[in-house]
Amino acid sequence: MAALIETRGLTLHFGGLKAVDGVDFTLQPGEIHALIGPNGAGKTTFVSLLSGRRMAQSGTILLDGEDITRLPAHLRVRKGIAYTFQITSIFPRLTVFDNVALAVQSQGARDLPARTRAALARVGMAGLEGQEAQTLSYGHQRLLELAMGLALNPRVLILDEPTQGLAASEIDSFTRLVESLVPETTVLLIEHNMEVVMDLATRITVLNFGRVLATGTPAEIRANPAVQEAYLGA
Amino acid sequence: MTGGGVKVWALHLALIAVLFTAQFWLSPYHTTNLSRIMVLAVFAMGYNLAFGYTGLLSLGHALLLAAGMYAAGLPAQLWGWSAGPAFIAGVAGGGLVAAALGLLALRTAGVSFMIVTLMFAQAGYLTLLYFAPVTGGDDGFAVAAASRRFLGFALSADTPRFLAALAIFAAGLFASLALVRSPFGRTLVAMRENEERSRMLGYNPFTVKLAALTISGLYAGAAGAAYALLFGYVGASFATIQYSILPMLYVLLGGAGTTFGPFLGALLMFALIEVASGLTSAYLFFVGAALVALVLFAPKGILGTIRERWVQWLP
DSSP, rough: OOOOOOEEEEEETTTTTEEEEEEEEEEEEEEEEEEOOOOTSSSHHHHHHTSSSSOOSEEEEEEEEOOOOTTHHHOOOTTEEEEOOSSOOOOOOOOOOOHHHHHTTTTTTTTTHHHHHHHHHHTOTTTTSSSSSGOOHHHHHHHHHHHHHHHEEEEEEESSSTTTTHHHHHHHHHHHHHHHHTTEEEEEEEEHHHHHHHHOOEEEEEEETTEEEEOOOHHHHHOOHHHHHIITTO | OOOOOOHHHHHHHHHHHHHHHHHSSSSSSHHHHHHHHHHHHHHHHHHHHHIIIOOOSSSOOHHHHHHHHHHHHHHHHHHHOHHHHHHHHHHHHHHHHHHHHHHHHHSSSSHHHHHHHHHHHHHHHHHHHHHHHHHHHTEEOOOOOOGSSTTTTTSSSSSHHHHHHHHHHHHHHHHHHHHHHHHHHHHHHHHHHHHHHHTTOOOHHHHHHHHHHHHHHHHHHHHHHHHHHOEEOOOOGGGHHHHHHHHHHHHHOTTTOOOSHHHHHHHHHHHHHHHHHHOSSHHHHHHHHHHHHHHHHHHTTHHHHHHHTTTOOOO
């Protein structure tokens, strides 16, 4: 099966710090792929390179075979790579409706209200559309962030620590929601909560010091001695 | 931002209707002042689209006002253009200069953007002085009565002048209302609120802001051209820093990011200066005091505060 996203030798150094150091990575269509690793392993930097928030110093990124290494972030979004922020980044003074409508209309303004409400309903936020986003609970703000990502109708949805700060009950429904997105949308997930990772992921890539330590199914990763030493066993 | 529908449009129509009747109950002196205020409000509406909605704090809008004024005034002066074509040239002049300014200045943001726009506006002012034989420099020049005619009406006469100012003001007001209630208006606000998030929703911040600044320039150009043709005077004094600060004051006073704010601000500030300058030559003291009061008690401006507290559907 052809990879949806493929990187070869992807590299970004900050001075002496090798944040991402020659990463070869493939994302298969329809999978939920988790990216794990200790703090500072380069996970967020790596997905920033995929989404175009940062530019790689060397290496290539292919989206469905097309080289997008130098493409600016907003054009990658239009090609179907959606990024949801680790630190919730919404439009705090706009209504919930306007937040999601901004995502919908960047894909073309047809059926704007209907498509906006559909995205909100998908994350269970129908009825909150008139509320100002900054007055939402933290859990709802995370869901709003996800609704904005979904409203982009992406091929790849990158979730950067989506369950961080959520209550246990919220995590469970969030997990079910992410599960329901595949296979139409491919999900790349950065996550620290191992229960969520083992529950959701079809494949896992472990990063350490900017390099790929291991890639495999959850069972393979759990059994990998190098991973245990660097991360899981800790 | 949206919502309110019919109510909102009715409210804006009502303002235009009230302004139309003003010519019957105001003295000629005040009618002329109101014409002037409406023209300045058009300038401020353009400023509001850039600053109030898109978050572009420019200190160079005098350049755009002067661009419109000279783009209308010079062809009238040199080649005897009549008011219609001269006005269109003025609008285009404001838009073109704004686009050129944006291509350069929008590489910066925040305080740097303020400084760069201020610098370009000062360069524009000095250019007008340098070419004083053509531009008239600080003294400026009077626009010939022959060019101040539109469809057979003399724009120097009170009633045609008032109606022309009202027509331009109404067009500007409804255009800005339609704009801010459109999806594009939502995109402008998104730039102001969270540019990085907007980029990650697929918008190119540079082109969106360039479009906003260009539209703002069209308004400034229309105001400059209208000033030249309605009041018959073109001069470099309109390119000074004072005319970059004024629209900001109007917008801050009336309420940034509200459609009525620019007009209300222009009206009140004009009245304040009128009254204060009758009392003392230090009238700028009153302007300063008003601003301090505004910052202390109503930082969102008059209509911004009203919208926040009482009338949420106000656009």
